[in-house]
Amino acid sequence: MTTIDGPRVDPARWQRVYENDCAVPAGADLPALVDELAGALRDPDPEVRDGYPYVVLRTWIERDVVDGPLRVRLGTVMADRFEDPEVQARAFAPLVLDMIVRRGDLDPAWTAAFRRWYPAEEDLRGHDPEVGWLHAVAHGADLLGTLGLHPEVPPADMPALAAARLLSPTDELFAQQEDDRLAQAVARCLTRPDLTEAEATGWLDPLGAHFAAGRPPGVPTTPAHTSNALRTLRMLYLLADLGVRLHRGGPRVPLHHAAAVKRRLAEVLEPAFQAY
Known part of the structure; x- marks a missing residue:
């Protein structure tokens, strides 16, 4: 199973990135930043998972800051998340996969993982x-x-x-x-x-x-x-x-x-x- 989860995210740091028009910080390691954002998307804290980190990742995918090979790697991680024990990880995985597929990337394994998960998901709460x-x-x-x-x-x-x-x-x-x-x-x-x-x-x-x-x-x-x-x-x-x-x-x-x-x-x- 591919993993890309990084350290616990500081939302204030990503707020600063957002306020700088989502520019990649100077001298930053982009793959490491994407690792960190991927980790944020399974965090149980809604301010981390559904706040600035999510918006920055979405913007970077839309702008092709996250290039094709890194998108594919990220897509595989999100497909693996359909088997994650944490509901917020499973529920947010399709949002990121949706961004990636819209950019034109698709791996049949992602589709297969989604087919297995979607009708089988038992936690259908809208909000906790x-x-x-x-x-x-x-x-x-x-x-x-x-x-x-x-x-x-x-x-x-x-x-x-x-x-x-x-x-x-x-x-x-x-x-x-x-x-x-x-x-x-x-x-x-x-x-x-x-x-x-x-x-x-x-x-x-x-x-x-x-x-x-x-x-x-x-x-x-x-x-x-x-x-x-x-x-x-x-x-x-x-x-x-x-x-x-x-x-x-x-x-x-x-x-x-x-x-x-x-x-x-x-x-x-x-x-x-x-x-x-």
Whole structure:
């Protein structure tokens, strides 16, 4: 397993870097600094993990300060984090991988690690009073949407992974619009022109079977994961109608086979409206 974790981070130091337009400090060892920032992204202190170190790392990746070989090394570390015992490490790994894949880097091993982790993650809390923001569902959704647009990822794979996440039992209701984030991610995947109509709709079949089965006997209320799935698919229907923005502030792009997707969503959701 590749490791890149550095020493405990001083947030004030990285605030100074941020305030200097994120310039690399003179004479600094860039790989060592990236090691330190990678370590910050698994820190249980939210001021360390979700503050200036995160912003500086994001900026350096966007500006190609972190070059290709170092990005690949960092990506492997983040993929390994999907097996980390600490939830904040697992939940923040997809954010960094999303930045890296957006720059054009992709290792199939990263995708495989993400496929194993996303539907299996059990800690779906949005926020912890001590550890801060976690948002595994939303952060994973962002990476899912980016992978789903990558030409090296089969076009039906990421929508199917979203369905697996929605069908995984949990007692945690999505919060802070995590259902919307996941719906937007799937919608982005469904803009790919190489999707067949069967691929654009077939990933919904397991969800259709789940809703058609109705509430389990002896369960007095709608299970949390069923509620999460319902709300996610309702938003997806809206996006299939309106189109989805591939980038913040960009134009809306129509979903490929949008009419067929809307028809299938209506068929899948109808039994749920009757049963719940």
